[in-house]
Amino acid sequence: MKSALEVNFAGVSFPNPVTTASGTFGSGLEYSEFVNLEKLGAVTTKGVANVPWPGNPTPRIAETHGGMLNAIGLQNPGIDTFIERDLPYLKEKGARIIVNVCGRSKKDYVEVAERLSEEDVDMLEINISCPNVKAGGIAFGQKPEMAEDITRAVKAAAKQPVIMKLSPNVTDITEMAKAVEAGGADGVSLINTITGMKIDVNRKTFAIANKTGGMSGPCLKPVAVRMVYQVANAVKIPVLGMGGIQNTEDALEFLMAGATMVAVGTANFFNPCVTSEIIDGLAAYVRRENLDSIMDIVGCVK
Numbered sequence: 001m002k003s004a005l006e007v008n009f010a011g012v013s014f015p016n017p018v019t020t021a022s023g024t025f026g027s028g029l030e031y032s033e034f035v036n037l038e039k040l041g042a043v044t045t046k047g048v049a050n051v052p053w054p055g056n057p058t059p060r061i062a063e064t065h066g067g068m069l070n071a072i073g074l075q076n077p078g079i080d081t082f083i084e085r086d087l088p089y090l091k092e093k094g095a096r097i098i099v100n101v102c103g104r105s106k107k108d109y110v111e112v113a114e115r116l117s118e119e120d121v122d123m124l125e126i127n128i129s130c131p132n133v134k135a136g137g138i139a140f141g142q143k144p145e146m147a148e149d150i151t152r153a154v155k156a157a158a159k160q161p162v163i164m165k166l167s168p169n170v171t172d173i174t175e176m177a178k179a180v181e182a183g184g185a186d187g188v189s190l191i192n193t194i195t196g197m198k199i200d201v202n203r204k205t206f207a208i209a210n211k212t213g214g215m216s217g218p219c220l221k222p223v224a225v226r227m228v229y230q231v232a233n234a235v236k237i238p239v240l241g242m243g244g245i246q247n248t249e250d251a252l253e254f255l256m257a258g259a260t261m262v263a264v265g266t267a268n269f270f271n272p273c274v275t276s277e278i279i280d281g282l283a284a285y286v287r288r289e290n291l292d293s294i295m296d297i298v299g300c301v302k
Contacts, residue, residue, distance in 0.1 A: 004286045005279070005294050007041070009238050009260050010161040010186035012122050014041040014096055017255065017294060018279050021242050021265030022047055022100035022125060022165075023072065027086035028093065034272040038094035039279060044263060045086065047102035047127050050111040052078035062198045062207035067217020067244070068266060069196050071210035074102045074127075079115050087119060097121040098163070106153050113157040124160050125240075126150070129167030129192035142170055144179035151183025161186035163240060166231070168194050173227045174234035181235045189240035189263065190231060191224045217266040220244040225257050232258020232299055246274065248281025258299040 005016035019042040025031055028043045037043055055075025062069045076082075082099075090097050099121050103109040113124060128150060147164070155162050164180040166173060168191040177188050193214025198207035224243025232239045241259030245251055246267045254262045267274045286294055 002293075004291060005282055007260055007295060009240070010123070010163070012161060014122075014261065015039075016041040016279050016282065017259075017261040018251065018275055018282070019044045019098060019240070019261060019263045020268065020275060021263040022127065023070075023074075024265040024268045027082070028090055028095060029086075031268065031272055032093065035276050037090065040095065040275055041261060041279075042096035042098045042122060043090060044098040044125060045082070045090075045100050047074045047076055047100045048079055048082045048112060049074065049076055049102050049104075050079055050108050050115070052076065052081070053102075057209040059208050060210070060213075062213065064196070064198060064215065064217070064219070066219030067215055068269075069198055069208060069213035069215055070193070071208045071213035073210070076102070079112050083115065083119060087121070091120065098123045098125050100125045100127055100165070101154075102127045106150055109150060109154050110157045113154050113162075117157065117159040121160060123163055123186075124154070124158055125163045125165050125189055126154055127165045127192070129165050129169075142167060142176075144175050147176055148179040148183035151180045151185050155184040163187040163189050165192055166190040167192050168223060168227060168243075174230050177231040177235045181237050185237060187238045187240060187260075188231060188235065189242065191220070191227050191243045194220060194223065216244070218244040218246055218250075221250060221253075225253050228254055228259050229257040229301070233302075245278070246271075248278050248285065251278050251282065252285065252297070255294065255298050256301045260295075260298055 007017045056073030101112045164185045193216045196215035200207045221244030228241040238260040240261045241254035242263035251262045
């Protein structure tokens with residue numbers, strides 16, 4: 001019997017609409033003592049590149065009012081280690097897997113998509129929106145023609161459905177969503193972090209070595225809900241919403257705004273059980289509202 005929390009995202013069935021936001025959950029190992037990975041809708045991995053990336057110099061994280069800044073710079077061990085070490089672990093734990101892919105050039109993205117084409121993963125999330133790398137990444141996420149081009153190239157190489165992760169650091173988020181839809185994207189995820197800065201007044205210098213970083217956390221949520229609503233009403237492909245989700249009510253806002261799935265990010269750092277708690281909360285909501293499916297509320301606010 002189908003669960004009331006089950007969702008279909010771009011042709012793939014997930015047991016519930018809750019996944020993790022890339023970069024906040026590793027590949028699940030760090031959280032496995034707190035969260036049953038099989039219970040999650042999916043685990044979205046930390047960004048994976050074609051070769052190992054060292055990331056940015058430290059300090060790379062700073063706390064802000066209502067959130068945090070990070071400039072990790074997509075540090076990761078590369079696709080070889082990911083396939084040999086992380087994928088088997090996730091499969092052993094029964095997790096559904098969304099692999100976040102990062103790169104500095106179109107060739108980088110395509111190479112990772114090709115390497116993953118024969119692997120047992122459910123989806124690829126293509127990060128064209130990280131504000132903390134000096135080449136590639138964000139450039140693709142701010143120019144519609146480049147976003148469409150990189151989407152088309154990855155789709156040609158990928159065997160799994162492709163989600164394009166969009167940047168909020170643009171004038172019109174719907175323009176970017178329409179561009180990746182035109183390029184063949186199966187879905188979009190949004191929003192990535194907003195570029196911010198913090199000054200350490202005691203040291204009279206930047207709080208993080210990169211000068212700027214990506215702002216995340218609850219301070220981001222109203223912007224994220226607005227952008228998810230705009231995009232869900234501008235494209236025909238499904239939306240994975242994220243940005244400041246801390247609890248069930250937050251997740252419900254995104255679903256009602258038009259997101260088919262939601263990703264929980266910064267909240268994992270102060271409550272490692274938060275994803276599991278939100279899933280339980282959604283189940284209680286469905287029972288309380290006597291819904292046949294959580295999909296009944298997706299996009300219900302117009």
